[in-house]
Amino acid sequence: MTPPVATPEKVVKVPGNTLLTATPEEGRALAFELAYRSVQVIQPDPAALDRGRPVYANDPAALIAASQVVATEFATIAAANNYWRP
Amino acid sequence: MTPPVATPEKVVKVPGNTLLTATPEEGRALAFELAYRSVQVIQPDPAALDRGRPVYANDPAALIAASQVVATEFATIAAANNYWRP
Amino acid sequence: MTPPVATPEKVVKVPGNTLLTATPEEGRALAFELAYRSVQVIQPDPAALDRGRPVYANDPAALIAASQVVATEFATIAAANNYWRP
Amino acid sequence: MTPPVATPEKVVKVPGNTLLTATPEEGRALAFELAYRSVQVIQPDPAALDRGRPVYANDPAALIAASQVVATEFATIAAANNYWRP
Amino acid sequence: MTPPVATPEKVVKVPGNTLLTATPEEGRALAFELAYRSVQVIQPDPAALDRGRPVYANDPAALIAASQVVATEFATIAAANNYWRP
Amino acid sequence: MTPPVATPEKVVKVPGNTLLTATPEEGRALAFELAYRSVQVIQPDPAALDRGRPVYANDPAALIAASQVVATEFATIAAANNYWRP
Numbered sequence: 238m239t240p241p242v243a244t245p246e247k248v249v250k251v252p253g254n255t256l257l258t259a260t261p262e263e264g265r266a267l268a269f270e271l272a273y274r275s276v277q278v279i280q281p282d283p284a285a286l287d288r289g290r291p292v293y294a295n296d297p298a299a300l301i302a303a304s305q306v307v308a309t310e311f312a313t314i315a316a317a318n319n320y321w322r323p
Numbered sequence: 324m325t326p327p328v329a330t331p332e333k334v335v336k337v338p339g340n341t342l343l344t345a346t347p348e349e350g351r352a353l354a355f356e357l358a359y360r361s362v363q364v365i366q367p368d369p370a371a372l373d374r375g376r377p378v379y380a381n382d383p384a385a386l387i388a389a390s391q392v393v394a395t396e397f398a399t400i401a402a403a404n405n406y407w408r409p
Numbered sequence: 410m411t412p413p414v415a416t417p418e419k420v421v422k423v424p425g426n427t428l429l430t431a432t433p434e435e436g437r438a439l440a441f442e443l444a445y446r447s448v449q450v451i452q453p454d455p456a457a458l459d460r461g462r463p464v465y466a467n468d469p470a471a472l473i474a475a476s477q478v479v480a481t482e483f484a485t486i487a488a489a490n491n492y493w494r495p
Numbered sequence: 496m497t498p499p500v501a502t503p504e505k506v507v508k509v510p511g512n513t514l515l516t517a518t519p520e521e522g523r524a525l526a527f528e529l530a531y532r533s534v535q536v537i538q539p540d541p542a543a544l545d546r547g548r549p550v551y552a553n554d555p556a557a558l559i560a561a562s563q564v565v566a567t568e569f570a571t572i573a574a575a576n577n578y579w580r581p
Numbered sequence: 582m583t584p585p586v587a588t589p590e591k592v593v594k595v596p597g598n599t600l601l602t603a604t605p606e607e608g609r610a611l612a613f614e615l616a617y618r619s620v621q622v623i624q625p626d627p628a629a630l631d632r633g634r635p636v637y638a639n640d641p642a643a644l645i646a647a648s649q650v651v652a653t654e655f656a657t658i659a660a661a662n663n664y665w666r667p
Numbered sequence: 668m669t670p671p672v673a674t675p676e677k678v679v680k681v682p683g684n685t686l687l688t689a690t691p692e693e694g695r696a697l698a699f700e701l702a703y704r705s706v707q708v709i710q711p712d713p714a715a716l717d718r719g720r721p722v723y724a725n726d727p728a729a730l731i732a733a734s735q736v737v738a739t740e741f742a743t744i745a746a747a748n749n750y751w752r753p
Contacts, residue, residue, distance in 0.1 A: 347426055351423050352422060380452045380457065384470070387448070387465065387478060388474065390444055390448055390451070391474070391477060394478050394481040394482045401428060402485075406489035406490075407428065408489070
């Protein structure tokens, strides 16, 4: 992956700048956000992303691969929150 | 992955909003649920998912990739439950 | 992955309902079982699985991907058993 | 992955039935063994494996995927040996 | 992967030679840097990378795979920083 | 993956037979070495590797997959070195 023309500083990569969330549900939402924003950092052109949306969103293999990214991000967030153990 | 039109808040991403389960079997079921719901968050259109079902469910490579997602989710859930050690 | 018609409750996802095994060899066998059963949960139709068997079993890329699932499951089981350290 | 006709009990999945090795080099060799044997458990037919050998061994994508399996197995073995720290 | 003609010593693989960052946002940026630089180490020819850029940046599957690399690097960086827990 | 004719004992899989390095940069270099050597163990024929080099080095998907291997190896090496925390 070559960086785009310049690392797109403007994309906030970690909303809230923390991995700590109150609940697993919030942690899961954060995992999705990290994954979405990764793509936006790598491909900052919204039009390119819009062209890609119908392609991957209707491709089971891509949906599964995207779920793998979410699962990996969630593993990190869950560990960060000590698995929201009481 | 660009988010769908709006992050589908209505999909509950973590049923029960906890990673803690009584047994490995329940933990495994939760891992499947997290994986299923990831796809539903990324592609909220049930019709699109229904079209995809026969494609991936009869494609060994997709079944294996889906199993990889479950394995990754389960690793997180198992750690959360301290591997259900007595 | 949309769930099959209904999550196939009948498939026992974690044989013995424990991740604890006496030896690494047993732990490895359990990792294979978890991986096999994942596919059976996602695709409960035995005929579909039988059709897929000769496809993936003679496809090096699929065999390697399946080995990746086993490696990921085994990582979880090994951690659960504290790596069977004496 | 449907299991082959019967889980091939005869394949020893973890040579020596331990993850503990004296050195990283031995641990790395064990990681390769676990990966090789995974394929042999999933596809016990030597002739099928021999047919696949020239395919994957000359396919960079398959070689890279196989390296990923080794890296994942090694992560488990390294953790088991506490990274061979003095 | 055979190494390029010679491991390109000149590419700094870990900017700042540390995994420790002040915040998750900085940690995330480092994860992107590690991923970008991996590609530059494996393929040191800028022209080849420039040719590849429009290919992967408009290919949802490649964008997702790249996000997987970032997620894996971030998991390491987050653990290094003890998840930036207060 | 069936092993090559004989596991190529001659390839040193872990240069220096240790995962411990002085700095993250050295740890990163070791991660690349482990990944390169994995391919050399699986495919010991230099001519085959040379044929593969231009294929994967100009294929973004393969470069990304190779980066994933490096990221996984680095995660192990970073943990081995306790993330080079002061």
